[in-house]
Amino acid sequence: MKKASKFEKTxxxxxxxxxxxxxxxxxxxxxxxxxxxIKSLGESNFWPAFLLSLGSVLPLLAIYFCYDFPLHLRKFLWFPFAAALLLFNAPSLSLLLFSLGLYFFFTVIFWGTIYYHLRIGTTLWNFTRFWKLVLKNSDSTSGNAQEQIPKFLTVLALLQGNFQQVQVGEGVLWMTTLLFSLAVWVYSKGIHHLLFNWKPEEIPTYTQDETPKKALADRVIMVVIDGCRKDRLAEANTPFIDWLRENGTEYSEMETVYPARTVVCFSSMYTGTYPREHRITSNMVYRLGIRCESIFDSLRKIGKLGRLLGVAHLVDSLGGDVDTYTAVAKNDVVDSMIMKRAKEIMTEKNPDLFIVQLISTDQTGHSRGALYPEYREKIEEADAHVADFYHWLKAEGYMENTAFIVAADHGQSDGIGGHGHLDEGERFVPFILHGPMIRQGVKVTEKHSLVSVAPTMAYLLGAPYPNKSRGPVLREAIRNEVDQHEEKVHRCDPSA
Incomplete structure (x- = not known):
């Protein structure tokens, strides 16, 4: 499989x-x-009027940049829009219709149809479903119609109102615009303070667990099925993951982080801390690199090697510890290509920690929706890929004293497979551990967080915890000496 090129990363x-x-x-x-x-761009008075008007709405744009309006908070965005219509005169109907038409062209035709067809091979008829997904989507992306539409309509109302004032020689309504923006800021701050109360509770202290005197595992291998909903996994026919669950330890209430974006979740999993500390707060990374140690740094301190095989934008967070693969590939074959590359990396580099990201399930959720049969089928295909990888690792001698983990970074909600705001289906993820040092047939029902991934890996591999790690080690899954003494029957592997 090709690596992600510099062009693809850019x-x-x-x-x-x-x-x-x-x-x-x-x-x-x-x-x-x-x-x-566009017809007025060449007129001498257009640009001064436009730049003055744009300057007047920058505070409002800054407020809407800082404040997402997740889930049920979206309905509160219509009140500033109604106020803007009263204060700045109703913008022309043609501008509103043009903006709505362009928005749906971008999301439904360009993104949902042309983009996905060229990148992953989705049908050119995808728009027939994608428009419905856009209307329901609750994700923190541009495809969240219920959030984006009132936001851009409000800003356009102010922009055109002030532009028209300048055009007729009356000047920008600076005081009205600034007071309106201030009111929106107070309004947004109040709504978020009173009603935005579903972020996961953070662990206030750093990891307290005492490290073992020696490594419990020679190797840790983790497969992340990106965007795999826990409830949809339970519905799917997944014999190998079922076997792992029965012969390992499952965490049934494993919680992701907020916002549940892929780069954010991976950063939290492999640093052991939250976005406010590692400073990766969305898939859009403005300043490259995490601001604290990762599990890869911890392993370097003891002379061990960790690698992550993942998509290009994970480099923005975890840098040179990522082996990238191109995400420009047909969705029906991309996971098999990833697993082929994973086997090559195991052979070439023999890492002590190896993490593999499968992306077909996530991409299917985004392009076709997470509540349709295609999504469940991709989960079943992922199960087969994980089984094949496990058996190959065992045949090649890599599983002698290895902890094997299967998990997801986040789930997906209704709409365009949304994830970010912790809607239903996003928050709790599959998480299963297996191996000689892992307890068998255990189901942990207490709530845990993905920030425990890095410290648990460090604990198993005998490495120091990353310097900002807050998650507790997942000790419920690890066999103690009594477990090892009392276990009389050796586990049987599933048939290939």
Whole structure:
């Protein structure tokens, strides 16, 4: 499988400007207004009027950049829009319709149909389903219609109102615009303080567990089925994951982090801490690299090697510890190509810690929806890939004293397989451990967090915890000396 090229890494970063909701709003507003005014761009008084008007709405754009309006908070965005219509005169109906048409063209036709067809091979008829997904989507991306539409309509109302004032020689309504923006800021802050109360509770202290005198595992291998919903996994026919569950330890209440974006979740899993500390807060990474140690740094301190095989934008967070693969591949074959590359890396580099990210399930959720049969089928295909990888590792001698983990970084909600705001289906993820040092047939029902991944890996491999690690070691899964003495029957492997 090809590595992600420099062009692909750069293109992924550029795409995130349009994909992530926060940068999308100002880019879309400016783009819409300029396209709508295309016949006037050459007039001498256009640009001074436009720049003055744009300057007046920058505070409002900054507020909407800082504040997501997740889930049920989205309905509160219509009140500022109604106030804008009263204060700044109703923007022209043609501008509103143009902006709505361009928005749905971008999300449904360009993104949901053309983009996915070229990148992963989705049918050119995908728009027939994608428009419904956009309307339901609760994700923190540009495809969240219920959040993006009132945001950009409000800003456009102010922008056009002030532009028209300048055009007729009356000047920008600076005081009205600033007071309106201040009111929106107070309003947004109040709503978030009173109603935004579903973020996971953070662990206040750093990892307290005493490290073992020697490593419990020679190797840790983790397969992350990106975007795998726990309830959809339970519905799927997954014989190998079922076997892992029965012969290992399952955490049934494993919670992801907020916001549940892929780069954020991976950063938290492999540093053991939260976005406010590792400073990766979305898939759009403005300053490259985490701001604390990772499990890969911990392993280097004791002369061990860790590698992560993943998509290009994980480099933005975890840098040179990532072996990238191209995400420009047909979705029906991409996971098999990833597993082929994973076997090559095991053979070439023989890492002590190896993490593999499968992406077909996530991509299917985003392109076709997480509540449709195609999504469940991709979970079943992922199960077969994990089984094949496990048996290959065992045949090649890599599983002698190895902890094997299968998990997801986040789930997916209804709509465009959304994840980020912790809607239903996003928050709790599958998490199963297996190996000679792992207890058999145990189901842990107490709530745990993915920030425990890095410290648990460090504990198993005899490495120090990353310097900002907060998660407790998943000790419920680890066999103690009594378990080892009392276990009389050796586990049987599943048939290939």
């Amino acid at each position: 293109a992924a970063r550029c795409w995130n400007i349009l994909n992530e909701g926060r940068p999308f709003t100002p880019v879309f507003v400016v783009g819409v207004f300029l396209l709508f005014s």
